[in-house]
Amino acid sequence: WGMPVLVCYALEKKVVKSKVGEKVGLPCCHEIPSSESLHSYRVYWQKNTTEVVLAYADGKMISKHEQYVNRTEMDARNLTLWISPVEILDNGSYQCIVQHRRLLQNSVVVCDESVTLFVTADFSKPNVTADVLADSCESTEMVVRCSSYGGFPKPKLSGALDNESTAWNDSWVSESSLRAYNVTGKLWLNVTKDISFTCSVEYNGFAESTSLLLKKTKECVVPTVPPSYNVITASSIIIITFLLAITLAARYLPRHGKYSSFFKKQSLTAYGVSMQNTHL
Structure with a gap:
């Protein structure tokens, strides 16, 4: 295969999101034409630019990281890296590097692009x-x-x-x-x-x-404010005075009956005068 010749591509960075336990596909930047096969390519899937997830050469897998055993596979046509089930440790940046072997020439890097996998795990209900x-x-x-x-x-x-x-x-x-x-x-x-x-x-x-x-747990009943000492004293004096006045009146009036007779006589006289004036 010889030494690869790097070709740089200014491509938009891809982002893929997945939850723990799901199956996710990380897209590569190259698709093998129908007129060719994987045998003419060498494909590397790396994580964080240092850890080889898996690698293919001459149509065969030549390397696979132990963390991804039984959890990864690669599509032979569009070179998508499938991971299932997704784990938290899969979170990170991945890089797809594709080399093409041409007759009488050194291999050429036709694709070198990164894709970021954001892994999410649901928190428990608070x-x-x-x-x-x-x-x-x-x-x-x-x-x-x-x-x-x-x-x-x-x-x-x-x-x-x-x-x-x-x-x-x-x-x-x-x-x-x-x-x-x-x-x-x-x-x-x-x-x-x-x-x-x-x-x-x-x-x-x-x-x-x-x-x-x-919830505010304690509810207190506000006590009724008693009347002040001055109010009690004044009320007591008024009541006592009223009772004393009634008592004195009850004792005084019976002893002075003449006044009652006088008032009664004056009333009858006035009544007679009124009657005479009426007849006239």
Whole structure:
């Protein structure tokens, strides 16, 4: 085959997305014409420019990485690299290099192009819990926790109170670029009324959310304010005076009956005069 002659192509970088467990095809930049066969080509599929995934020469596989055994195959016509099932470790940049053997000439590189595979693993539905730390008539102090696990790539954790974004007091994400992530967040709150809290885990354009109603646990009845001392005193004096007046009146009037007779006589006289004037 001899030394290859590199030919550079300014091509747009390709991006392919897949989830863990799926089957994905990584396209190559060359398709073998129907008039030719794989026997006239040498094909390399590399990862991160250093790790050979698989290689073909003279129509036969000459190399395959142990990580991809029983999980990869290549289309003999369009040279697509198929991976199934996809794993988190498959995330990364791949390169397809195609050499063509020509008669009486050295092999020529007819294709050299990269394609990036973004692997996604779904996070678990967030688990949200709330523990009461202190309680009073005015508010309920509590700590809210949200956790999710088993996802990829590295997530962003967000929280909202009645759809208003809120910042976490403390959050933690496991540090790993080659395995699933775990994420946890904590939030300390003083709840003065029932309010809805939502925790969301966002990753590579996907999101998982869980909501929990946070309740103010203690309701206090406001006692009736008793009347002041001055009001009580004034009311008591008025009542006592009224009762005393009635008592004195009841005792005084019977002893002075003449006044009653006098008033009665005056009333009859006035009545007689009125009657006489009426007859006239």
